[in-house]
Amino acid sequence: MHVLILGGTGEARRLAGLLCDAGVTSLRVTSSLAGRVAEPRLPPGEVRVGGFGGPEGLAAWLRAHAVDALIDATHPFAGTISFNAARAAAEAHVPLLALRRPGWVPGAGDRWHPAGSLEEAAALLPALGRRVFLTTGRMGLAAFARLDALWFLMRSVDAPEPPFPAAMEVLLDRGPFTLEGEREVLRTHRIDVLVTKDSGGAATAPKLAAAREAGIPVVVVRRPPVPDGVERAATPEEAAAWVRRFTG
Structure with missing residues (x-):
């Protein structure tokens, strides 16, 4: 099984680590980084750097590399790639999960x-x-x-x-x-x-x-919305459990 993680966040690195440490030899994990940071912190597993060329390019990559599951673990404000991922996943018929950390909540004394x-x-x-x-x-x-x-x-x-x-x-x-x-x-x-x-x-x-x-x-x-109809997870652990639904 091939899992593609659209990454660049701490949650994405944590998820890649969880999947690579799971001991499932049949699980291939690839993390994709946008390449906007000069010296990014690289996650475990395979890594690719650079864009895909819009939703059509991402869909073609999913098909060409036999991706079985796509996880959008990009920054909450990387709105364009999230909508591209939703369109590409639908076109390539690949299940998609959005990994989004919860937003901040104001407390007493906050202005x-x-x-x-x-x-x-x-x-x-x-x-x-x-x-x-x-x-x-x-x-x-x-x-x-x-x-x-x-x-x-x-x-x-x-x-x-x-x-x-x-x-x-x-x-x-x-x-x-x-x-x-x-x-x-x-x-x-x-x-x-x-x-x-x-x-x-x-x-x-x-x-x-x-x-x-x-x-x-x-x-x-305020952060942009996640595309409608996309399943969500709040933590890397929840996302790893979602992957295990496919791997057993």
Whole structure:
């Protein structure tokens, strides 16, 4: 049996490890990475890097490599590949599972401001603060490029490309992050507003706790929906159990 994991997340690596460690010699596990990170953390099993050429290309790859099950374990905000996966799986008649970590939930003391897109997040910022901690990744910075009156600290794994805000400092770092480390970032850079996507998970959640402690408002960009009709799992363990339904 051949399982293709659309990966790039910690959950995808964990799932690949679970499947490779299961001791099923007849199970072939391939992880596909988009190639947007210069030095990605590679999962166990076989790995391919790069795009497929849209849903038609992915469907052709599924057929050519005799894929028996497809798992979309991409980032919650990788919306395009998720819809491509749904179309490709339907075309190739391959069962599809979406592995999505639960989103974050505001707690007592949180000052969250929801936004439907990066553009909506940018529109909220002038009324909330002047020194912005931007943790939405290096893609989509054009939405903030015209906010000349604000200063940005942008954190990402790899350096961004323009267009981006003129008054911006780049912090190259990779999670998981600690609460004390996030407190220090807010203090050192005198941050008064945080922008994040609702990625969920524990690896990057400490920034939310640090913002709560400091009384800093947080602009939270809502995640895109999973395609209709796609079965879902919340953890790698649930996804591994889904695979075992096919392998016995």
